[in-house]
Amino acid sequence: MKTRPATKNSEVLVPCDQCFRRKIRCDRALPCCVRCTDAGVGCTREISRRQAGRKKGRGNVIARLRIKSSEVEWQVRERRRSSELEERQTSCSERPEPKNLFPVGAAISPGSDGFLRSDTQSQSKTDLSADTPGASMSPYARQGMRWQVPEVPGRLLSSIPDLPRYIDLFFAHLYPIWPIISESDFRETLRYPEKLDLSHVCLVLSMCSLTALHIEGSADSTSEPRNSLAQAFIDQCRQLRLTFDYIGNGSIVTVQTSLFLSCAEVEFRRTRSSWFLLREAVMLAEELGLYEVDYLSPTIERNKGLSIRRTLYLISLVERGLTVLRSKPFSFIVFAPPEEAFEDENPDVLYGLQSLSRLFSLLDKKFLDAWVSYTTMPTAEFLKEKFTDQEKLDILAAQEKLAAMTFDRKRLTEVQLVDISVTQQWLRLVFWQFSMRKGALSSVDGTPEPFRCEFPRVIAQSLCLGLSTIRKEAIYTHGIAIFERMFEITYSLIDSLGFNDTTLQGWGDLQVLLRVLKESPNSPVTYAQILEAKLAEQQGTDDRLRSRSQYAYPLYSKT
């Protein structure tokens, strides 16, 4: 994007950044304008203004309006569809009903069982427009969209069954992975329901869905790990979003909601939804100017600034992870890893976050660019691109860095340790896969280990070693991302077992990984099935393999 310098020349000063942001007249005094002097803040001119004038491509506005209008249509259609579906389901009694945590969009009153039931008289669109005229009405409402009765956030929250337990579980187990909300601030906010808005309710619902998804036994005990309760939380959140101007009232809370929803959608393997929600979080953060948080930091509370920084940093981690796993394009907003802790936070949480950022720093722009072109380009084309010596050195350096990277296990929670151990080994696999596609693998003596065909055996061994001292509950408290990474490592391990294996180590590791993938409730059943089918196929062609695979390796002891 074209920008112009903050100061055109020494005579004609632009308004200072503070006045610019506040949209107020700036007297442009140097070195500090009157308003900044009064407010006691630094008077800067660092924000680069965008070039005024027409941008390339005509008709952007009308194009956006068309998209928006089709979105609105889609929303109306979806809502009609879901209400029809609901009707059908209620009329079909033998089918298990999805849990309705509370009926969004209807006047509500407490039910006897702790859930809420809807009043029969829900207000119509005309009632609504009469009730909420004027400036506060959203553009959708002005366009005649069917907006629903504004909910009372506090009442909605109190209607979520078992809410305090979910919040406790979130902060006890998931917070070390998503330390983006100050626990004390969050709890303080919930203490004043009258000050809450619907964005907060959405955030809480998205947190609940993640908790339900990740923590074994947090929901009713069912054999289905992708439990319906998590889905119900997502549904309610999505429905609630439709009842108000979710984006228009956006804040860091909204960005966090979209991020959590995106992560929850990943668990259901709804790739498109999860990617869309992640982009929503990125775009909204940009629109809200959150990327200027460092510049804003003197004027906003420390915790809020930290929450923003961490949220943005986590978005960039998730994005990089998805770029590699799903070959999605990336916007690559890189933030410096957060260096501060929330006041009430265990300092080890920060250490965990920094450890993760040490790992992800290897997925730099250069590598991701190459990776995306590697996955989108046909293999033959890709191989034509020479693997230059410099690239080889870069990959080797990254592999050496990864192999040598150690973490203070005492300072990490077990949940974090799983995250970091699996990610570390998975990154080694990613760089190895990249080398493979570049045709750089070899089994010739003297080939550096990371360029050897059997390298996945080394990776699997390190992974098993890393996990061997961790209780399995800590492994189970993870989402699909971890299992997908383990799956990939195991998949490559099976491949590599065919290459002059002289020890039983690889087979033992395979048994361990297979068992973890099979037994973890959050690991999709298909992972184990695919691996077993692959194994069977490979054994079918090789008797030598068949005899070895029967060897049970008791490294992963049940605790």
Next chain:
DNA sequence: AACGTGCGAACACCAATTTC
């Protein structure tokens, strides 16, 4: 190619509204 014109994008900041 030079010129004229229309129009979209970004800007500055007024003024109304909201918050404290």
Next chain:
DNA sequence: GAAATTGGTGTTCGCACGTT
């Protein structure tokens, strides 16, 4: 009631395209 926020308006800039 002061300060902060924000919806809204007028201005400026310069690209794109039609005309000469």
